[in-house]
Amino acid sequence: MNKISDNRGSDRRSQLRERNREALVEATLDCVAELGIARSSVSEIIARAGLSRGMIHLHFETKDNLLKAAIERANEIYYDELAVLLRQAGPSPQETIDAVIRSDLSENVLNRRYISIWYAFRGEAREREVFRRLNDTRDERMRTIILEAFLPMLREQGTPDAELVARDATDGLIALLEGMWNDYLLHPDAFDRDQACRVAFRFIAGLLPDYFTFAGATHKVSAK
């Protein structure tokens, strides 16, 4: 009987196939990180992957699809790190905020390769809808996490207009972290991870003095 390849990845055949697909995505990310999107040609990518020209057409149809797969992969890296730190953090709102800040500034995402890739795609974001969507780490998912952490703290603290302030604090924190990434992009050598962390907490502590100091969340009861 003619079994149409079912791509389960169980047999050696499709394992090798999948590995080559991965190699293309990784080579693309390397290329984008080092040369930028404009200079990331098919020839350059396949040379780095050590594969043949035709592979891109076989796995992705077009170069644009390959770029799309690459930015999807970059997006995963970010959310994986965030998920890990959120799981490690305790349940209190201040610990959630603490985890968000530390994951954003962690070496797993805030490194030369990742930030180069990130801003390369962002530079092309205005025209390509997919790029814009996937490049926006600070999307609704992220916003909701932060907002729902700020709100109970502000309410308990008795801040007037807690809802409005919570939204402002959320947008401010997101913008601040984004700006830190940018600073890293332009001055990777001078960048000081601890200082960036301290700055973020200083700003937040101004709005939530009961919950934060410049050193991080207070009254930590972290389980782990």
Next chain:
Amino acid sequence: MNKISDNRGSDRRSQLRERNREALVEATLDCVAELGIARSSVSEIIARAGLSRGMIHLHFETKDNLLKAAIERANEIYYDELAVLLRQAGPSPQETIDAVIRSDLSENVLNRRYISIWYAFRGEAREREVFRRLNDTRDERMRTIILEAFLPMLREQGTPDAELVARDATDGLIALLEGMWNDYLLHPDAFDRDQACRVAFRFIAGLLPDYFTFAGATHKVSAK
């Protein structure tokens, strides 16, 4: 006598020449804003400028030099706006900070065209030294202005470690403004200029409650 063209721009000849040079730079910026750097080809640029192919070679030797001239122009736009608002502002440190924030969020720089151009070049910044340098509006010049405004306020307020806090506040404000630009790039329709302003002042007010509220600098004695 053989007068070698002295490019003073006094005669009609070199006036026209200069106008064409300008047209090329402007067409390049339009192109970069709408298509990104990757898709900004020589053909596309000269079509928009309404000039002939050879003009780029005549005026800029190579396409790379044209791009360099374009980012230099973009840089001017930013600093011109900042200079105007700083001149309009009063002499007090809180008014200086106020001017910096408002110029960064002003419609003259925070608009679709300009921000698109800005992030397009930034995406290529890692590899091209010129791009990195010119794309960094928040360079030493800007840093010094902000730092020297924060410092006397923190000292007068009696904040411990005023120097350290001033540096943190400077880096924080710069990062925050940068993050606002990014937010505008990704969500130009949803972006709220007034809210962005309020968020910035809220964060600063946390460190300098005597000088700022969420609405801006207090005790304004602005001359004009």
Next chain:
DNA sequence: ATTGCAAATGGACAAACGTCCATTTAACAT
């Protein structure tokens, strides 16, 4: 051992790229 077929190869292809230059245009000096 033989066969079948998905996976992978690398050269061919037209299109598009940046650069260059022989020619034309038109502003200025005479």
Next chain:
DNA sequence: ATGTTAAATGGACGTTTGTCCATTTGCAAT
């Protein structure tokens, strides 16, 4: 009015681009 020369033109050039496909490779079922 005429000659001179800088400015501007647009087609030609050799590369490089992304895509495609006839061929080869090698895993797995027979």
